[in-house]
Amino acid sequence: MALVRWKDRGELAPWSALQDLESQMQRLFGEGAADLNWPERTWLPTADLRETDDHYIVEMDLPGMRKEDVELTAIDNVLTIKGERKYEHKDEKEDERGYRRFERRYGRFERSFEIPGGFDADKVEAHYDNGVLRVNLPKREEAKPKQISVNVN
Amino acid sequence: MTTAVQERQQQQTFVAPRVNIMEHPETVTLEAELPGVPKDQVDVQVKDNELTITGRRVHTEEGQLRAGERTRADFRRVFTLSRAIDQEKVDAHMENGLLTVTLYKKESMRPRKIEIK
Numbered sequence: 390m391a392l393v394r395w396k397d398r399g400e401l402a403p404w405s406a407l408q409d410l411e412s413q414m415q416r417l418f419g420e421g422a423a424d425l426n427w428p429e430r431t432w433l434p435t436a437d438l439r440e441t442d443d444h445y446i447v448e449m450d451l452p453g454m455r456k457e458d459v460e461l462t463a464i465d466n467v468l469t470i471k472g473e474r475k476y477e478h479k480d481e482k483e484d485e486r487g488y489r490r491f492e493r494r495y496g497r498f499e500r501s502f503e504i505p506g507g508f509d510a511d512k513v514e515a516h517y518d519n520g521v522l523r524v525n526l527p528k529r530e531e532a533k534p535k536q537i538s539v540n541v542n
Numbered sequence: 543m544t545t546a547v548q549e550r551q552q553q554q555t556f557v558a559p560r561v562n563i564m565e566h567p568e569t570v571t572l573e574a575e576l577p578g579v580p581k582d583q584v585d586v587q588v589k590d591n592e593l594t595i596t597g598r599r600v601h602t603e604e605g606q607l608r609a610g611e612r613t614r615a616d617f618r619r620v621f622t623l624s625r626a627i628d629q630e631k632v633d634a635h636m637e638n639g640l641l642t643v644t645l646y647k648k649e650s651m652r653p654r655k656i657e658i659k
Contacts, residue, residue: 453640520639
Protein backbone atom coordinates (compact mmCIF):
# COMPACT_ATOMS: atom_id res chain seq x y z
CA MET A 390 0.00 0.00 0.00
CA ALA A 391 1.31 3.40 -0.94
CA LEU A 392 1.69 5.10 2.39
CA VAL A 393 5.25 6.23 2.77
CA ARG A 394 6.72 8.50 5.36
CA TRP A 395 7.60 11.71 3.64
CA LYS A 396 11.32 12.40 3.67
CA ASP A 397 13.02 15.69 3.24
CA ARG A 398 15.00 15.53 0.05
CA GLY A 399 17.30 18.39 1.03
CA GLU A 400 20.83 18.18 2.35
CA LEU A 401 19.67 16.94 5.71
CA ALA A 402 17.92 13.90 4.32
CA PRO A 403 20.58 11.42 5.51
CA TRP A 404 19.86 12.52 9.07
CA SER A 405 16.16 11.85 9.00
CA ALA A 406 16.61 8.24 10.09
CA LEU A 407 18.60 9.47 13.07
CA GLN A 408 15.95 12.04 13.86
CA ASP A 409 13.37 9.27 13.92
CA LEU A 410 15.59 7.29 16.28
CA GLU A 411 16.02 10.34 18.45
CA SER A 412 12.30 10.90 18.75
CA GLN A 413 11.72 7.23 19.52
CA MET A 414 14.32 7.36 22.28
CA GLN A 415 12.83 10.52 23.68
CA ARG A 416 9.45 8.90 23.80
CA LEU A 417 10.89 5.87 25.53
CA PHE A 418 13.18 7.47 28.03
CA GLY A 419 12.07 11.10 28.21
CA GLU A 420 14.39 13.50 30.04
CA GLY A 421 16.08 14.59 26.82
CA ALA A 422 17.73 11.18 26.66
CA ALA A 423 18.79 11.67 23.10
CA ASP A 424 18.79 15.37 22.55
CA LEU A 425 21.03 15.52 19.54
CA ASN A 426 20.07 19.08 18.61
CA TRP A 427 19.93 18.86 14.87
CA PRO A 428 20.37 22.24 13.25
CA GLU A 429 17.10 22.04 11.36
CA ARG A 430 14.25 19.80 12.35
CA THR A 431 11.58 18.60 10.03
CA TRP A 432 8.51 16.84 11.23
CA LEU A 433 6.47 14.06 9.78
CA PRO A 434 2.96 13.80 11.15
CA THR A 435 1.81 10.20 11.51
CA ALA A 436 -1.16 9.02 9.46
CA ASP A 437 -3.50 6.06 8.97
CA LEU A 438 -5.17 4.94 5.78
CA ARG A 439 -8.46 3.07 6.03
CA GLU A 440 -10.68 1.59 3.37
CA THR A 441 -14.40 0.90 3.30
CA ASP A 442 -16.49 -0.36 0.39
CA ASP A 443 -17.13 3.10 -0.99
CA HIS A 444 -14.40 5.37 0.35
CA TYR A 445 -10.91 5.76 1.73
CA ILE A 446 -10.16 7.66 4.93
CA VAL A 447 -6.87 9.37 5.70
CA GLU A 448 -6.39 10.40 9.32
CA MET A 449 -3.41 12.48 10.35
CA ASP A 450 -2.28 13.54 13.83
CA LEU A 451 -1.84 17.30 13.78
CA PRO A 452 -2.15 18.53 17.37
CA GLY A 453 -2.17 22.23 18.08
CA MET A 454 -2.61 23.55 14.58
CA ARG A 455 -4.97 25.99 12.98
CA LYS A 456 -7.34 24.78 10.28
CA GLU A 457 -6.18 27.62 8.03
CA ASP A 458 -2.61 26.36 8.12
CA VAL A 459 -3.44 23.02 6.52
CA GLU A 460 -3.75 22.67 2.75
CA LEU A 461 -5.09 19.74 0.75
CA THR A 462 -4.55 19.15 -2.94
CA ALA A 463 -5.68 16.34 -5.21
CA ILE A 464 -3.93 15.49 -8.45
CA ASP A 465 -4.95 12.33 -10.24
CA ASN A 466 -4.73 9.48 -7.67
CA VAL A 467 -2.61 11.43 -5.21
CA LEU A 468 -3.77 13.38 -2.19
CA THR A 469 -1.22 15.81 -0.77
CA ILE A 470 -1.54 17.28 2.69
CA LYS A 471 0.77 20.10 3.58
CA GLY A 472 0.90 22.75 6.19
CA GLU A 473 2.86 24.66 8.69
CA ARG A 474 2.81 24.65 12.45
CA LYS A 475 3.76 28.11 13.51
CA TYR A 476 5.61 28.86 16.66
CA GLU A 477 3.14 30.87 18.75
CA HIS A 478 5.24 32.49 21.44
CA LYS A 479 7.36 34.81 19.32
CA ASP A 480 5.86 37.88 20.92
CA GLU A 481 7.17 36.97 24.38
CA LYS A 482 10.37 38.54 25.51
CA GLU A 483 13.30 36.15 25.26
CA ASP A 484 14.50 36.76 28.83
CA GLU A 485 11.06 36.16 30.30
CA ARG A 486 10.82 32.69 28.91
CA GLY A 487 12.95 29.79 29.95
CA TYR A 488 12.58 26.50 28.18
CA ARG A 489 12.83 23.48 30.43
CA ARG A 490 11.83 21.04 27.75
CA PHE A 491 11.28 21.48 24.02
CA GLU A 492 9.97 18.41 22.21
CA ARG A 493 7.25 19.78 19.97
CA ARG A 494 8.05 20.19 16.30
CA TYR A 495 7.38 23.29 14.29
CA GLY A 496 7.65 24.28 10.68
CA ARG A 497 6.46 22.91 7.40
CA PHE A 498 5.43 19.40 6.52
CA GLU A 499 4.19 17.73 3.37
CA ARG A 500 2.97 14.21 2.74
CA SER A 501 1.41 12.55 -0.26
CA PHE A 502 -0.84 9.51 -0.39
CA GLU A 503 -1.46 7.50 -3.51
CA ILE A 504 -4.96 6.09 -3.40
CA PRO A 505 -5.29 2.79 -5.26
CA GLY A 506 -7.99 3.11 -7.89
CA GLY A 507 -8.19 6.86 -7.32
CA PHE A 508 -10.94 8.95 -5.76
CA ASP A 509 -13.57 11.48 -6.71
CA ALA A 510 -11.76 14.78 -6.11
CA ASP A 511 -14.98 16.83 -6.21
CA LYS A 512 -16.44 14.96 -3.26
CA VAL A 513 -13.47 14.98 -0.91
CA GLU A 514 -14.36 16.17 2.57
CA ALA A 515 -11.96 17.14 5.32
CA HIS A 516 -12.53 17.84 9.02
CA TYR A 517 -10.14 18.93 11.71
CA ASP A 518 -11.22 17.81 15.15
CA ASN A 519 -9.34 17.28 18.44
CA GLY A 520 -6.05 17.75 16.63
CA VAL A 521 -6.74 15.06 14.03
CA LEU A 522 -7.31 15.78 10.34
CA ARG A 523 -9.73 13.36 8.76
CA VAL A 524 -10.10 13.25 4.98
CA ASN A 525 -12.90 11.31 3.34
CA LEU A 526 -12.09 10.21 -0.21
CA PRO A 527 -15.06 8.66 -2.04
CA LYS A 528 -14.03 5.97 -4.49
CA ARG A 529 -14.74 6.38 -8.17
CA GLU A 530 -17.70 4.33 -9.37
CA GLU A 531 -15.46 1.94 -11.30
CA ALA A 532 -13.25 1.30 -8.27
CA LYS A 533 -16.10 0.18 -6.01
CA PRO A 534 -16.49 -3.53 -5.47
CA LYS A 535 -19.34 -4.99 -7.46
CA GLN A 536 -21.37 -7.96 -6.65
CA ILE A 537 -22.01 -10.21 -9.58
CA SER A 538 -24.61 -12.83 -9.04
CA VAL A 539 -24.02 -16.11 -10.73
CA ASN A 540 -26.89 -18.40 -11.23
CA VAL A 541 -26.09 -22.00 -10.80
CA ASN A 542 -28.70 -24.40 -11.93
CA MET B 543 -7.19 -16.70 26.06
CA THR B 544 -5.86 -13.70 27.93
CA THR B 545 -4.69 -14.02 31.48
CA ALA B 546 -5.35 -11.38 34.11
CA VAL B 547 -1.73 -10.25 33.88
CA GLN B 548 -1.87 -9.81 30.13
CA GLU B 549 -5.10 -7.94 30.44
CA ARG B 550 -3.54 -5.56 32.92
CA GLN B 551 -0.55 -5.04 30.65
CA GLN B 552 -2.84 -4.21 27.77
CA GLN B 553 -4.69 -1.68 29.85
CA GLN B 554 -1.45 -0.07 30.94
CA THR B 555 0.04 0.55 27.54
CA PHE B 556 0.65 4.26 27.23
CA VAL B 557 2.80 6.49 25.14
CA ALA B 558 4.39 9.68 26.39
CA PRO B 559 3.07 12.79 24.68
CA ARG B 560 5.53 15.37 23.37
CA VAL B 561 5.75 18.37 25.65
CA ASN B 562 7.18 21.85 25.82
CA ILE B 563 7.77 23.27 29.28
CA MET B 564 8.34 26.98 29.71
CA GLU B 565 9.21 28.78 32.89
CA HIS B 566 8.01 32.31 33.45
CA PRO B 567 8.67 34.54 36.48
CA GLU B 568 5.42 33.57 38.22
CA THR B 569 4.22 30.50 36.33
CA VAL B 570 5.33 27.36 34.56
CA THR B 571 3.47 26.42 31.36
CA LEU B 572 3.36 22.92 29.98
CA GLU B 573 2.06 22.11 26.51
CA ALA B 574 1.33 18.47 25.70
CA GLU B 575 0.32 17.08 22.31
CA LEU B 576 -2.71 14.81 22.68
CA PRO B 577 -4.06 14.29 19.15
CA GLY B 578 -7.36 12.43 18.97
CA VAL B 579 -8.17 13.06 22.62
CA PRO B 580 -11.46 14.90 23.25
CA LYS B 581 -11.63 17.38 26.10
CA ASP B 582 -13.67 15.03 28.31
CA GLN B 583 -11.05 12.27 27.99
CA VAL B 584 -8.23 14.33 29.48
CA ASP B 585 -7.23 13.92 33.09
CA VAL B 586 -4.79 16.27 34.82
CA GLN B 587 -3.83 15.46 38.40
CA VAL B 588 -1.50 17.04 40.90
CA LYS B 589 -0.65 14.93 43.89
CA ASP B 590 2.40 14.31 46.07
CA ASN B 591 4.64 16.61 44.06
CA GLU B 592 3.70 14.91 40.83
CA LEU B 593 1.75 16.11 37.84
CA THR B 594 0.11 13.31 35.88
CA ILE B 595 -1.44 13.81 32.46
CA THR B 596 -3.61 11.10 30.96
CA GLY B 597 -5.46 11.29 27.65
CA ARG B 598 -7.67 8.62 26.13
CA ARG B 599 -7.68 8.52 22.36
CA VAL B 600 -10.88 8.08 20.42
CA HIS B 601 -10.43 5.85 17.38
CA THR B 602 -12.27 5.38 14.12
CA GLU B 603 -13.22 1.78 13.64
CA GLU B 604 -14.70 2.36 10.21
CA GLY B 605 -13.55 0.09 7.39
CA GLN B 606 -10.24 -1.71 7.36
CA LEU B 607 -6.86 -0.34 8.28
CA ARG B 608 -4.64 -0.44 5.19
CA ALA B 609 -1.62 1.37 6.60
CA GLY B 610 -1.30 2.48 10.19
CA GLU B 611 1.33 4.65 11.80
CA ARG B 612 -0.71 6.37 14.47
CA THR B 613 -0.44 4.94 17.94
CA ARG B 614 -3.38 2.99 19.33
CA ALA B 615 -2.22 3.56 22.87
CA ASP B 616 -3.48 6.23 25.23
CA PHE B 617 -1.24 9.02 26.45
CA ARG B 618 0.27 9.30 29.89
CA ARG B 619 3.19 11.16 31.37
CA VAL B 620 4.23 11.94 34.93
CA PHE B 621 6.30 14.98 35.89
CA THR B 622 7.94 15.64 39.22
CA LEU B 623 7.16 19.14 40.40
CA SER B 624 9.63 21.51 41.97
CA ARG B 625 8.95 22.63 45.57
CA ALA B 626 8.37 26.09 44.13
CA ILE B 627 5.04 25.03 42.62
CA ASP B 628 1.79 25.73 44.41
CA GLN B 629 -0.04 22.41 44.24
CA GLU B 630 -3.40 23.96 45.12
CA LYS B 631 -3.68 26.00 41.95
CA VAL B 632 -3.53 24.49 38.46
CA ASP B 633 -5.19 25.60 35.23
CA ALA B 634 -5.72 23.35 32.23
CA HIS B 635 -6.98 24.16 28.77
CA MET B 636 -7.56 21.81 25.83
CA GLU B 637 -7.74 22.98 22.23
CA ASN B 638 -7.19 21.14 18.94
CA GLY B 639 -5.48 18.22 20.63
CA LEU B 640 -3.10 20.45 22.55
CA LEU B 641 -3.28 20.51 26.33
CA THR B 642 -1.92 23.59 28.08
CA VAL B 643 -1.34 23.33 31.82
CA THR B 644 -0.44 26.39 33.86
CA LEU B 645 1.24 25.87 37.20
CA TYR B 646 1.73 28.72 39.64
CA LYS B 647 4.81 29.31 41.74
CA LYS B 648 4.35 29.82 45.46
CA GLU B 649 4.27 33.46 46.46
CA SER B 650 7.53 33.08 48.39
CA MET B 651 9.26 31.53 45.37
CA ARG B 652 8.50 34.29 42.92
CA PRO B 653 11.29 36.70 42.03
CA ARG B 654 11.05 39.91 43.98
CA LYS B 655 12.65 43.10 42.92
CA ILE B 656 14.57 44.67 45.76
CA GLU B 657 14.96 48.34 45.62
CA ILE B 658 18.31 49.86 46.38
CA LYS B 659 17.96 52.79 48.72
